[in-house]
Amino acid sequence: MPAPSPLLRPRDSDALRAELRRVALLGDVPVMFGGEVHGDTLVITEYHGVRTAGLRGLEVRSNSGLGGASMVAGRPLSVADYRNATGITHDYDGPVLSEGIRSVLAVPVLVDGRARAMLYGAYRSGAPFGGRVTELVIESARALSEEFRIRDEVDRRLRLRDTQSANSGEGAVxxxxxxxxxxxxxxxxxxxxxxxxxxxxxxxxxxxxxxxxxxxxxxxxxxxxxxxxxxxxxxxxxxxxxxxxxxxxxxxxxxxxxxxxxxxxxxxxxxxxxxxxxxxx
The missing domain is CATH 1.10.10.10 (Winged helix-like DNA-binding domain superfamily/Winged helix DNA-binding domain)
Structure with a gap:
């Protein structure tokens, strides 16, 4: 991730948190959580509706669990019965099941083809995610993707300006x-x-x-x-x-x-x- 610009860039996690709350409100989703991807590891830092501390700061490796699989696949993935799901690893059963979570949707926030963050929605019932809620989460992921891409471009141009200034010998661009x-x-x-x-x-x-x-x-x-x-x-x-x-x-x-x-x-x-x-x- 590029170094943040002190002039413009707020924390990406703040934008992520705002989207989680928006989806929870509009889609009536009881549990929302997510975080940014650093290298090949997702760190869960944002939450809405959680009851325990199990998910706080959880590190999810690529290809591990539902989120890790979604992160690598670059597309949304979901399970209607997390405990008995066979298509994913169960490295994180402890924190997930302690929340009473059964149905989970994971959606990657892609920037330049790579997962930059992950959004999760979850129900404590076994009901699968409906189309409207799924679209809400996907829409939020797309909005975050565009915002992060624009922030990156702004930072890149400001770094270029600063480099030109440093190399000018006069301190001016x-x-x-x-x-x-x-x-x-x-x-x-x-x-x-x-x-x-x-x-x-x-x-x-x-x-x-x-x-x-x-x-x-x-x-x-x-x-x-x-x-x-x-x-x-x-x-x-x-x-x-x-x-x-x-x-x-x-x-x-x-x-x-x-x-x-x-x-x-x-x-x-x-x-x-x-x-x-x-x-x-």
């Missing part, structure tokens, strides 16, 4: 690199989970420099800034539209609106004015 990182952060925010969008934009704004007096700065919308950031890299309207998942005509409309607010006539003047106002780097 060249302006074009800053602009590329800024534009990419705003682009990532477009498709990011709702909880991450604002954090990405706040981080992007940190690269723009100290803000001018709000009374003297044209109030550009987030979308207008997104488009200007792409244009500042030299993107055509069509390229900006593709990167931001917009139509070309919509990009043109945002550019016209931004130019009007900035008191400029061309895209290049709009970019120049936005930079002088520290709206973009």
């Amino acid at each position: 060249d302006a074009e690199s800053v602009r590329e990182v800024h534009a990419e952060l705003r682009r990532l925010a477009v498709d990011a989970p709702a909880g991450l969008q604002q954090r990405l934009r706040v981080l992007a704004d940190k690269l723009s420099g100290p803000a001018d007096d709000p009374a003297t700065v044209a109030p550009l919308t987030g979308r207008e800034l997104d488009v200007l950031a792409q244009v500042a890299l030299g993107c055509t309207n069509a390229e900006a539209a593709q990167r931001l998942s917009l139509k070309t005509e919509t990009v043109k409309s945002y550019l016209r609106s931004a130019a009007t607010k900035l008191g400029t006539r061309t895209r290049y003047e709009a970019v120049s004015r936005a930079r002088r106002l520290h709206l973009i780097p």
Whole structure:
């Protein structure tokens, strides 16, 4: 796992815990638990509805138990009668059975094809997991996968920026690199989970420099800034539209609106004015 960015990255376990609670509430699942995968070992750190301490801090090795098998297979697996299940190893019968668990669903959170975390749902009855609840857990795993992937990309770009800064000999990153990182952060925010969008934009704004007096700065919308950031890299309207998942005509409309607010006539003047106002780097 990449080193976390002190500017942006909250603990991945916090996002994991939030998803477990969401599924427990929406799906009426009595027991939810999970954790992050480190190397070939899953460490259970998050819980909802547990009655004992048996699962707390439990380390699950790859190919061991239902979760280990799901982690290696890279797909959801479930058993309706855990005690008598024959398709899995029973290395963890003690902590699982002490919770009274009978029916279990394990779903991996995949990032770049590898399990980054695991989500479990469990019933204390032998009823199999229904389609709605299974889809809820899978949906949560997909949302976490996308959020972790975006966090990783942000961290990668910030590390690249820091490396360039360290190698510059002057302790400063060249302006074009800053602009590329800024534009990419705003682009990532477009498709990011709702909880991450604002954090990405706040981080992007940190690269723009100290803000001018709000009374003297044209109030550009987030979308207008997104488009200007792409244009500042030299993107055509069509390229900006593709990167931001917009139509070309919509990009043109945002550019016209931004130019009007900035008191400029061309895209290049709009970019120049936005930079002088520290709206973009």
